[in-house]
Amino acid sequence: MISGLHADAFVDAAAPGRALTVRKALMHDISPILNLINGYAAEGIMLPRTEFELSEAIRDFTVVLAGNDLLGCGALHFYSPTVAEIRSLAVHEHAKKLGVGRNLVEALVAESENYELAAVFAFTYVVEFFQKVGFHQVERGALPLKAWKDCVRCPKFQACDEIAVLRVLRPGHWTEAAMPDDQLIQIPTPRSQP
DSSP states (O other): OOOOOOOGGGGOOTTTTTTTOOOEGGGGHHHHHHHHHHHHTTSSSSSOOOOHHHHHHHEEEEEEEEEEEEEEEEEEOOOOEEEEEEEEEEEGGTTTTHHHHHHHHHHHHHHHHHTTHHHHHHHHEEEEHHHHTTOEOOGGGGGGOOOOHHHHOOGGGGGGGOHHHHHSSGGGOOOOGGGGGGBBBOOOOOOOOO
């Protein structure tokens, strides 16, 4: 999923007089999450979501709030008993330097650990962003099948330029070779210009 986060979203800075709250999303969060994600989608940074899609997936989402203001969101989407993807990660522009992104990723990684997953991955344009929280760049083809319902409707489907990042949570339970071949797929990459 295209990330709405930029590298500065992981900068930890105190929000003057505003404590951040991290929690699982609730049904009344759907509208502000949609506004955030679809705002970035209008810029071509993320895929748009519908109210129906978000209603179905609301249990995947974690949000960060300051008071009643939703500052960011992210989802943990399971692909197998051992691996999940962090996706729909977005932070409001006005909250980019408040540590919202770091809080979201840390909460989603903690959730992955609670489910005893072996690894969690993401697709991003901001590799250094994820490296700061323990992810490393990997070959896309080494990851499990990406949900076709998302990839097929992406305008960049035939020339995906996102970078895959992975954080291994349980090294004794994760090896790229451990994934069955029928669960792997090579995502199209941009062609080199002659």
